[in-house]
Amino acid sequence: MSSDQPLVLGIETSCDETGVGIVRGTTLLADAVASSVDEHARFGGVVPEVASRAHLQAMVPTLERALATAGVRAADVDAVAVTAGPGLAGALLVGVAAAKAYALALGKPLYGINHLAAHVAVDLLEHGPLDEPCVALLVSGGHSSLLMVPRVGGEDVVELGATVDDAAGEAYDKVARLLGLPFPGGPPIDRLAAEGDPDAIAFPRAMREDGFAFSFSGLKTAVARWVEARRRAGEPVPIADVAASFQEAVADVLTAKAIRAAADQGVEHLIIGGGVAANSRLRALAQQRCDAAGIRLRVPRPGLCTDNGAMVAALGAQLVAHGATPSALDLPADSALPVTDVLV
């Protein structure tokens, strides 16, 4: 093994994506993902049992696809990393069991890692090593957090704040449903918003100026009330304006707090990760505000922002390179794993 450029296979099954990624150090070799999102669409959200069944079915084919794409044999990898949490318990368990089987069959070290820390570390694959501390904004269907990260890929992470109710992506899904748009709500709202006026409706920006926690539940309800009032009055609902104004409220709060957190921590770098980081308005507003504040912004390309195995491998490779202690074979899946536990 080249100790600073280890070949690491990463497995991710915390939600509805079965991901297997392979990296060498910070170089991406393969990123195979099988998604069960279409099976969940009619339920308006991810159904844990449906996701778990899909993970079992997809695991070996996805693993084989990743190895073939990377052009490596199973026995070539130096280590196996897997998302140990947070996420859906039954879904996590499929990936954790798969990773243990791989490690045990081939005598490889196993690293059970934190999904949220992996969303930050994946940026190393896109933008290369970062030798300075940063603030990370993680936004997805299940999480919305601001983190202080002394070293990307390191074992220390400090949580500055998280959502007190809905995750940002969850608010997107609920607003999409209200507007008659498909699940997941992010992409259709983003598309519609491009045709609407972001200043048409002044939706609330909860806790914009206080602390680093988020709240999106009130925003979702405010959108519902506004739309219901229109419908009751027999007036048409300008859904592009609603989408644009809602999206503006979300992007405004997320970026305002992230910039303030970076200033507060005295860091010059901001990383944004998670599925919502694929949102065009969030990316544009973050860039604009970072430029104004003199902060350097790093956002991976959309395909690396959503859940995948490459991000798990990316974090695993950093842990291996820095001599972290591997996990035990009785590694548990922890649906509520705190973000401060980077390695289990």
Place this chain on the structure above:
Amino acid sequence: MLVLVIDTSSAAVTAALVDVSGQATVRAERVTINARGHGELLAPSIAACLSAAGVAPAELRAVVAGTGPGPFTGLRVGLVTAAVFAATLGIPTYGVCSLDALGDAGRDEPALLVATDARRAEVYWARYARGARVDGPAVSRPAEVPTDGITAVAGQGADLYDFGVPVRPERYPPPGSLARCAADRVRARAPSEPLVPLYLRRPDAVAPGAPKAVTP
């Protein structure tokens, strides 16, 4: 001709190494009763079997896995472990209906009922005539299981419900029987089989109706 045997269809987290060259001979086994421990216990149990038998994974000919029926979350741990273990080593996998292993253990019975805990006041069951399955697998309320003419019952379901016939000692799929059920396929080097879980129930999920109004 050594095979790794895995079954997580019940509260018994089962791993074993069985030689299927002649009569199925169990070389090492670890069976732990823990209905919520499959995820944490299975891999260490396999490691313990390999170590106890002094066998390296590369010496294994195949992986034999119980495909249920059984509680879903635990069942998946065993099947994904078996599938990935075999795939990384390039060896075949063979599935065995977990109830068939209990049927095999009771192959001297002319009419055996196998019943295991399906939770929700139901059992997974199948019927066997001298080891051959003649009905099931299915999931039913105990009162709805056809018990006409049965001579004995095996499986953990017998501890939970009274089927009115003698109860055999086997509660969980015995490792040697799991291997026996697949031994012909292992010896014949039959093509590897996808391990398809016997869920027997659909996921509990209902499509939502229209969103509820938030305005009073």
